Amino acid sequence: MISFLSGKNDYSSRAVNLYLLSIFLQVYTWTVLLVATLVSGDLFSKATRTKADDRDLRNSVFDFIIVGGGTAGCILANRLSAVPSWKILLIEAGDDENIDYDIPGVPTKDYRPILWNYRTERTGFSCLSRPGGSCEVRTGKVLGGSSVTNDMKYTRGSKVDYDGWHSAGALGSLDWKFANVIDFFKASEDNGDYDILLNSMYHSRGGEMHVQKFKYADKFIEMFTSAFTEMGLRSLDINTNVAEAVVNHQFAISNNTRLSTNSAFLKPVRHRKNLVVITGATVTKIVTDKQEKTVEGILYEIEKGKEHPAYAKREVILTGGAINNVKLLHMSGIGPKADLIKHNISVILDLPVGLNYQDQVTTGGLSFSLGEVIVSESTIINDFKNWFQSRNGPLASRGINQVSAFIQLYEGVNAPDVELALEGNFVRTDKFMLNNISVHISEEINFPLPYYNLVNIYPILLRPKSKGKVMLHKKNPKYGRPVIQANLLKETEDLVTLVDSIDIALQLLVTKEMKKAEIKLAPIDLFPCDRLRNREQWNCISRHYTKAMSNPIGTCQMGENKTISVVDYELKVHGLEGLRIADASVMPTHVRGGIFAPTMMIAEKASNIILKDWKENKGYYYNTR
Numbered sequence: 011m012i013s014f015l016s017g018k019n020d021y022s023s024r025a026v027n028l029y030l031l032s033i034f035l036q037v038y039t040w041t042v043l044l045v046a047t048l049v050s051g052d053l054f055s056k057a058t059r060t061k062a063d064d065r066d067l068r069n070s071v072f073d074f075i076i077v078g079g080g081t082a083g084c085i086l087a088n089r090l091s092a093v094p095s096w097k098i099l100l101i102e103a104g105d106d107e108n109i110d111y112d113i114p115g116v117p118t119k120d121y122r123p124i125l126w127n128y129r130t131e132r133t134g135f136s137c138l139s140r141p142g143g144s145c146e147v148r149t150g151k152v153l154g155g156s157s158v159t160n161d162m163k164y165t166r167g168s169k170v171d172y173d174g175w176h177s178a179g180a181l182g183s184l185d186w187k188f189a190n191v192i193d194f195f196k197a198s199e200d201n202g203d204y205d206i207l208l209n210s211m212y213h214s215r216g217g218e219m220h221v222q223k224f225k226y227a228d229k230f231i232e233m234f235t236s237a238f239t240e241m242g243l244r245s246l247d248i249n250t251n252v253a254e255a256v257v258n259h260q261f262a263i264s265n266n267t268r269l270s271t272n273s274a275f276l277k278p279v280r281h282r283k284n285l286v287v288i289t290g291a292t293v294t295k296i297v298t299d300k301q302e303k304t305v306e307g308i309l310y311e312i313e314k315g316k317e318h319p320a321y322a323k324r325e326v327i328l329t330g331g332a333i334n335n336v337k338l339l340h341m342s343g344i345g346p347k348a349d350l351i352k353h354n355i356s357v358i359l360d361l362p363v364g365l366n367y368q369d370q371v372t373t374g375g376l377s378f379s380l381g382e383v384i385v386s387e388s389t390i391i392n393d394f395k396n397w398f399q400s401r402n403g404p405l406a407s408r409g410i411n412q413v414s415a416f417i418q419l420y421e422g423v424n425a426p427d428v429e430l431a432l433e434g435n436f437v438r439t440d441k442f443m444l445n446n447i448s449v450h451i452s453e454e455i456n457f458p459l460p461y462y463n464l465v466n467i468y469p470i471l472l473r474p475k476s477k478g479k480v481m482l483h484k485k486n487p488k489y490g491r492p493v494i495q496a497n498l499l500k501e502t503e504d505l506v507t508l509v510d511s512i513d514i515a516l517q518l519l520v521t522k523e524m525k526k527a528e529i530k531l532a533p534i535d536l537f538p539c540d541r542l543r544n545r546e547q548w549n550c551i552s553r554h555y556t557k558a559m560s561n562p563i564g565t566c567q568m569g570e571n572k573t574i575s576v577v578d579y580e581l582k583v584h585g586l587e588g589l590r591i592a593d594a595s596v597m598p599t600h601v602r603g604g605i606f607a608p609t610m611m612i613a614e615k616a617s618n619i620i621l622k623d624w625k626e627n628k629g630y631y632y633n634t635r
């Protein structure tokens with residue numbers, strides 16, 4: 011093993027090194043490397059101003075400042091910098107992407123250095139047997155954001171979800187109905203599967219975001235697909251408003267390489283002279299003119315305690331996601347009055363920022379063992395080399411993660427309630443033989459995704475009812491992690507739906523396909539739920555082994571009513587000129603899929619609104635407000 015760790019410095023051994031380091035040594039660092047972050051310079055720290063300082067001052071004035079180079083921010087940076095007379099600043103807390111994150115078979119959601127490493131607050135009703143009684147929220151802190159750390163699945167949700175955002179009497183909400191947002195999904199899309207492209211009502215080519223199915227499929231993918239088919243599910247494109255399906259997913263990949271929004275939208279335009287990208291910089295405040303209620307710019311820090319200003323002539327656009335946006339807005343005096351006063355923050359706007367937090371939820375504990383599967387480390391090393399040289403082989407896949415079943419549990423709207431998502435894991439046979447393995451071991455990724463002898467089934471609640479709240483850290487609001495009161499499974503209805511869906515997942519075991527292959531429930535130690543049976547046992551498991559899907563939304567929801575919403579339907583913050591929010595935090599509810607595709611749609615739509623606003627209302631792009 012040691013010989014790999016001190017291998018040559020080419021890409022393939024670097025990835026193997028990184029991987030072996032994380033899997034065999036289990037070295038997860040909580041600190042983020044600051045090295046690359048210091049290059050972007052120090053704008054205004056000198057006490058005496060020189061000619062160079064005047065140049066710096068000029069250099070710190072922009073037309074638009076985009077806060078957060080994540081899934082949405084990279085798209086906005088591309089679209090807005092397409093207007094040559096506009097100067098754009100994109101500012102990101104994480105660092106640039108690295109080729110190691112591009113390997114589809116390697117789950118980046120386990121690389122702590124590119125995660126925010128947030129956790130939910132302890133509750134008495136969920137995440138009970140997780141460390142500290144709380145669930146992890148794994149969102150990406152890296153250029154490209156969670157499009158670097160997610161599972162790359164391209165799922166848009168259902169028509170009823172978007173139509174449901176419409177509220178009677180609010181004209182602006184009509185713009186967000188499915189029929190009116192479909193073109194913004196298609197704007198980014200470059201669909202590489204001809205069978206799917208045939209449906210041109212939903213799909214298109216020519217956008218920056220290439221989506222495609224993986225070509226590599228192993229025997230278990232076929233087995234599980236057949237088993238779901240036996241249960242009555244048809245193999246369909248989930249992005250065409252179907253209620254139930256077994257899905258062979260499309261992923262955001264190009265040439266079998268992860269395609270983050272950074273790779274797809276930002277890298278190709280980084281050369282633009284009117285686009286400045288600063289990484290490793292945290293925005294600490296939105297600067298407003300309190301009397302005029304206009305936004306002037308931002309303050310950001312590269313080194314702790316050293317603030318730099320940047321001025322926005324037109325707009326500041328927040329794309330930091332449903333957790334980070336809240337922290338920044340509260341620190342800037344925009345949030346629930348009572349919360350701000352507790353921190354002695356002077357109130358600029360009393361708005362419900364941070365409320366309406368929602369995350370999709372699932373549970374661990376449902377594992378199927380596949381019997382004997384032989385994986386040798388030398389095969390894996392060769393597969394890494396193969397991927398680096400030709401982008402082929404098992405690592406150009408996600409293993410069983412490529413299959414999901416979408417299930418409608420209840421009558422009512424014609425849409426799924428649950429996604430049964432599959433994830434492979436490899437557990438050493440001796441661990442299996444001696445004892446029941448813990449849920450923790452069943453989930454701890456030991457090898458890349460394509461090598462597995464265990465399949466975890468995660469029933470994901472697509473439209474949870476439970477809502478929570480994000481607040482500032484109690485003692486250290488500026489540098490501490492925000493408090494995430496996720497309230498997962500707080501509503502009884504959510505628990506009932508989750509357990510109903512487990513019943514359906516268990517039906518897999520009685521299919522001919524699974525019986526023939528002798529696939530069985532894995533012996534998992536379900537303490538403290540081991541004595542219970544049936545529904546009671548699954549209720550207990552769900553409350554103890556809860557998992558947050560890390561798809562946070564809703565904290566800056568759009569709407570007309572200022573008591574319950576933060577932005578209007580044009581994504582402008584109520585009561586303030588020059589501030590917009592354009593990411594998943596504006597979603598009033600989840601859609602029946604992930605948040606990756608919807609977030610790209612929101613960014614495309616936001617870009618369109620902004621371009622129209624500054625053109626039609628003001629006549630010229632180069633006018634200031």
Ligand SMILES: *[C@@H]1O[C@H](CO)[C@@H](O)[C@H](O)[C@H]1NC(C)=O
Nearest residue numbers: 351352353354355484485487
């Ligand atoms: C707020 O200010 C008051 C009075 O200046 C002070 O006593 C209190 O400790 C401050 N609270 C916080 C959270 O900073």
Ligand SMILES: *[C@@H]1O[C@H](CO)[C@@H](O)[C@H](O)[C@H]1NC(C)=O
Nearest residue numbers: 264265266397398399400401
């Ligand atoms: C895919 O990537 C491999 C390895 O970098 C390269 O050799 C090949 O030309 C690429 N194929 C396409 C179609 O871009």
Ligand SMILES: *[C@@H]1O[C@H](CO)[C@@H](O)[C@H](O)[C@H]1NC(C)=O
Nearest residue numbers: 444445446533534535536540
């Ligand atoms: C393993 O777990 C199963 C089900 O929870 C239980 O019946 C069995 O006794 C356990 N075996 C061991 C060796 O702990």
Ligand SMILES: *[C@@H]1O[C@H](CO)[C@@H](O)[C@H](O)[C@H]1NC(C)=O
Nearest residue numbers: 179569570571572573574575
């Ligand atoms: C806004 O929402 C609040 C809380 O739901 C409600 O009490 C109030 O009547 C609403 N205001 C308007 C103008 O609809």
